[in-house]
Amino acid sequence: MTMIQALRSAMDVMLGRDDDVVIYGQDVGYFGGVFRCTEGLQAKHGRHRVFDAPINEGGIVGSAVGMAAYGLRPVVEVQFADYMYPAYDQIVSEAARLRYRSAGDFTAPITIRMPCGGGIYGGQTHSQSPEALFTHVCGLRTVMPSTPYDAKGLLIASIENDDPVIFLEPKRLYNGPFDGYPDRPVVPWSAHPASEVPDGHYTVPLDKAAVVREGSELTVLTYGTMVFVSEAAAKESGVDAEIIDLRTLWPLDLDTIVASVKKTGRCVVVHEATRTSGFGAELAALVQEHCFYHLETPIERVTGWDTPYPHAQEWHYFAGPSRVSAAFKRAMEA
Structure with missing residues (x-):
């Protein structure tokens, strides 16, 4: 699998295993996401499980906090990591603190997916790597996979975790590993051992390098x-x-x-x-x-x-x- 296919497989597995999992964000439903990570999931699991949201990152994450407190496990996509700033207050002040401020009465099992980094000539508003803004915040888990196998296992573990997880996806790795030079082609994932990804359920620990x-x-x-x-x-x-x-x-x-x-x-x-x-x-x-x-x-x-x-x-x-x-x-x- 490519990383895109592995991420899609993880969400497909969790939608099938857990009725509390819902997936939404800008264009993730009918269109399948700007990078096609959710392609086909709405057709398979229904519009009440995989659906589109307005262009309102604060509303997307804010509604996810409410859903999580109610008992759902929302997986939301911020279309580019650069777009997360309108939602930063909801992430930091609400999601990250919900367990502590409620003395454990409520949790925030939210997974926030964000494509990050450069490689698509997206300029200043589509290429940022803001991971340090999240690792500084108590109550958040911050994840960034480098291979399809890890991407699927880490995403499943994130969805099953009871704490909010910032799940950063390097865009340059969506379709294959890159050696860093601009004049060399992407290496197909099919030629890389890390592309071997099981179809079913498995997890990669969220605290192990x-x-x-x-x-x-x-x-x-x-x-x-x-x-x-x-x-x-x-x-x-x-x-x-x-x-x-x-x-x-x-x-x-x-x-x-x-x-x-x-x-x-x-x-x-x-x-x-x-x-x-x-x-x-x-x-x-x-x-x-x-x-x-x-x-x-x-x-x-x-x-x-x-x-x-x-x-x-x-x-x-x-x-x-x-x-x-x-x-x-x-x-x-x-």
Whole structure:
């Protein structure tokens, strides 16, 4: 399966298993979503289970909070992560706090799906990576898969979870992994082992990272599209890098991170979002706190620029293999 097909399969499975699951958002019903992730679900499960919503992100998420308090499990799509800002108050002030402020009387089992990141030349309003805005908020879980297998298992686990989950989907990975270069084609998912996705129900834990490449010389902490960019950088640089796909950004699998950094003695953090106050800063702080006496060199960060998303320079903005490879070499030579 492609990631799009895996996400659709996850929603199909949960609509069939749980009558409390409903799916809605802008164009997700008859049209099947702007990226076709929900294509065919309305025809199969009915308009009362899969339906369209007005162009009103605050209303979409706000109504989901009410549905969740009532006992439903809404899965809502914000068409692009850039569009979530009108709903941010509902996410932070209502969904994230409902369990705590009600002393456990109510929960908010909401899954908010958001396509994120660049790669489609969408410019400043269709390409943002806002994960740090959610990992900072108590009461939210923040997830970003990098493979179809993980995407389906993590989405099912998110829908079944009783807490609100921000489910970020890297658009560059919807149809296949990209090595980060603008002049090379997308690798078909059919040629990638991570495309093997079971048809039925399974879950991937929401608090467990994956070591996608074992190595001994340095540890790479990354997620989403940057997993494949980091793999390409490891090949380009010749560095024996251990690459950890965080999968769930919060709650974070700190044990896997610490064990790897203590083994390698070096750490490089890679993400697509802007550098300042990005999630990489939190990762670097945690590694410093827990692994200081094992570090042989300073922690490196490779990120997007501290600028509004540059439409014309999209592929320079991305942390590509050459920039990541250079960071690997700096870490090894320091």
